[in-house]
Amino acid sequence: MFPIENESEFLTNICNVNSSNTLQLLLFVDHRYSTQKNILEIKNYLNSLMKNYDFQLEVLEISKYPYLVEYFKLVATPALVKVNPLPQQTLAGSNLTAQLQKCWDKWQNSVQENYSVFKEYSEENSWLQTCLPSSELIHLRDEIFQLKQEVEKLKQQIQFKDQMLAMLAHDLRSPLTAASIAVETIELVKNKPDLINNESLYNKLFSQAKRQFLIMSKMISDLLQASKNINSQLNLIPSKVNLLTISEEIILNLNAKLAEKNQYIIKEIPQDLPSVYADEKLISQVIINLLENAIKYSPSSSPIILSIIHKTTQKIQVSIIDVGSGIPDSKKERIFDGHFRLKRDQQEDGYGIGLTLCRQVINAHYGQIWVDDNGNQGSCFRFTLPVYN
Structure with a gap:
């Protein structure tokens, strides 16, 4: 040697x-x-x-x-x-x-x-x-290699942001078109009142335009918040991620907790699901957090559904569905606030800072996370991620 x-x-x-x-x-x-x-x-x-x-x-x-x-x-x-x-x-x-x-x-x-x-x-x-002395040369070469790795990491982040901006532009097109049509129709009605004399229609068009502008405003706010999270709190390292593979690993690791309550997870994930562009470690933690909450708040011997679908050409949607006690409509947005806790959770760990971190992670991926009702009982937590291009 x-x-x-x-x-x-x-x-x-x-x-x-x-x-x-x-x-x-x-x-x-x-x-x-x-x-x-x-x-x-x-x-x-x-x-x-x-x-x-x-x-x-x-x-x-x-x-x-x-x-x-x-x-x-x-x-x-x-x-x-x-x-x-x-x-x-x-x-x-x-x-x-x-x-x-x-x-x-x-x-x-x-x-x-x-x-x-x-x-x-x-x-x-x-x-x-x-x-240079040999020891200094070794140190210098190590630093050069590390700098090259940092450059590659920055290139990946730029690529990630470029893809997210393209996705945002695509998402903004629909509400912008709807708002424009509503405003143009309002203008037409105002300039030619003899064509239509219907105040209720005017109000509906105005509400439609306002609603679409609010949707666009939230998209832009989410984008700014995502940028803030990436730059300050989260060390995001995006790569090509196979959600089917990591989901199977997560379920395997949760088998012991499921067995304690005789629960089981129904996996609804197509084999041809496209990969996502995400930080594998952070997204795994989000899925684990949501599944552990579902296990905790669902009754014994009940199913928990993990569903992942190709929502649009640019988005994957992940859903964790349980048959637990559910979330009141008035609290569905506030549960993602780290300072808010449901009354049932005051004396124990539960929906709290974990959901706050989940939202930060998903926002950092320029996705959305929310909770829906699961029919008459239980909850359905959903979030979206960008498709890997």
């Missing part, structure tokens, strides 16, 4: 190998009896990988390389450090083999990508190799 006669030269060699198109790993071990089983397991696993993959491995005894232990900030052994490609990554602990299995495909895929990035960088900045 690279000579390790002394630690200073070793760091210099790390700088040189970062331009290599090869996955390079360091395995730090010790001689404690309690770690031998884990060390043997990870060594055997790495040896098995060498039969099918091209990578370089160096096994280091921590007592012989204390400076490297400090440099890589190792706190447990065995520890596996990915030196190349950047960024450096450390796996450590008794479940090291399981951690490596999760990371392996990602590491393999990153080799070629990072090679091209650093080849370009090295050609443009080769003078740094002779001007």
Whole structure:
């Protein structure tokens, strides 16, 4: 791999190998009896990988390389450090083999990508190799890689906002058209009263126009609030998300809670459902929150429905339907206020700050969240998300 006669030269060699198109790993071990089983397991696993993959491995005894232990900030052994490609990554602990299995495909895929990035960088900045100490060069390259990741993240956010603005423009078209028709008709009636002399019709047209303008006003307010949430409170990382897959995982994780009340979830999700453009972690939390509320407020042995439909060409609608005690009409909007609680919930956790966060997350995705009645009993919480384009 690279000579390790002394630690200073070793760091210099790390700088040189970062331009290599090869996955390079360091395995730090010790001689404690309690770690031998884990060390043997990870060594055997790495040896098995060498039969099918091209990578370089160096096994280091921590007592012989204390400076490297400090440099890589190792706190447990065995520890596996990915030196190349950047960024450096450390796996450590008794479940090291399981951690490596999760990371392996990602590491393999990153080799070629990072090679091209650093080849370009090295050609443009080769003078740094002779001007900076090796440790500083490593740090600098790490920072450059992190900056490139930040640039990609910003590009994704810009793409997300562009898509949301296009969706908003599409959504505004319908109420704007309806309001324009109403205003034009009012103007026609006013200028030619002999055509129609009907005050009730005039009032209806005026109400229609006013209602459409209010709809547009709310859309714009939601857009401004979404922008505020993204910039201040929520670290939104949108990507292509399969709602069918994450819904199945969520239901599996909620099985224990469902079993406590002998409840069950009916899943109504088409196999050909388009992906959404969303933050997977945040949207998962919204679905979990709404399902847990449905479980809590529904009677034992009752069904809970999780329905997801392709609402329009640009929107997916998610619905969580229960047969619980329901939400009074006068409180349906206020339950999303973090300072408001239903009387039944004063003495326990329930609809409260969780729904406030749900609204913030959905608004940040330029979607809407609301609650409807489920026939004569129960509630139906719905929210929309943008389709991935």
